[in-house]
Amino acid sequence: MKKLSFIILGFLLGALATYFFCPRQVDNIEDVKIIKPKGAIEPGNAKVLNDNWTKFREAAVDSAAKKQGRNKDxxxxxxxxxxxxxxxxxxxxxxxxxxxxxxxxxxxxxxxxxxxxxxxxxxxxxxxxxxxxxxxxxxxxxxxxxxxxxxxxxxxxxxxxxxxxxxxxxxx
Structure with missing residues (x-):
């Protein structure tokens, strides 16, 4: 009977150690730290960049595509x-x-x-x-x-x- 109590105690200590030391999946999204990446820009700034590409590059790129029989690249x-x-x-x-x-x-x-x-x-x-x-x-x-x-x-x-x-x- 004494050996059985040591076995039960061992299982309980093992279960307790597993509970505290094994990683658990995060169930609550609020627990995850969200960090805004360096370089993230506002949508308005992205629109300006896109408009600048259209203004300065689109004609040249699309003219090359037209040589291949396409309207746009x-x-x-x-x-x-x-x-x-x-x-x-x-x-x-x-x-x-x-x-x-x-x-x-x-x-x-x-x-x-x-x-x-x-x-x-x-x-x-x-x-x-x-x-x-x-x-x-x-x-x-x-x-x-x-x-x-x-x-x-x-x-x-x-x-x-x-x-x-x-x-x-x-x-x-």
Whole structure:
């Protein structure tokens, strides 16, 4: 009977330790700290930026599209929230396995070539590339090693492309 009481006490201590030391899912959204990202702008400012692009770039970009038999080129790209979240998680996994510290994501403009098919031929696209810094387990004894800059593109990481292009500009 004495051994049974120790077993029961062990289960109770284990359950108590599990309750206090294991992470729990946050059920209340109010408990999550929301931080406004640096660089977030007001919608009115976004409209001004978009209007400036239209004023200074649209004619040149669309004239290039007209040479390809289209009236307009793409001026935006859309990815689903799931695609973005999955890409960030995937990029963190890839950069960790390459012993980099992921620092952010860079957005590039590109143009599909002649062999992209009728719907994308020579049109604008955007793609995302993780930025990294050297870090994990690759310490050097040389304090003046400048061969890799912080926030450089990850040369071995697969970029994210194939968003849905289009859009006629920022909402009015």
């Amino acid at each position: 793409d001026r935006s790209t859309w990815w689903s929230l799931d695609d973005i979240e999955n890409y960030i998680a995937y990029s963190k996994h890839v950069t960790d396995s390459l012993k980099y510290d992921m620092t952010g994501i860079r957005v590039y403009l590109g143009v599909y070539g002649n062999n992209a098919g009728r719907t994308k031929k020579n049109l604008t696209t955007m793609f995302l590339v993780p930025t990294v810094k050297k870090g994990k387990a690759n310490a050097s004894m040389n304090p003046f090693n400048f061969s890799f800059q912080n926030n450089g593109d990850c040369p071995e990481c697969p970029p994210l492309n194939d968003g849905q292009g289009g859009g006629s500009g920022y909402p009015k």
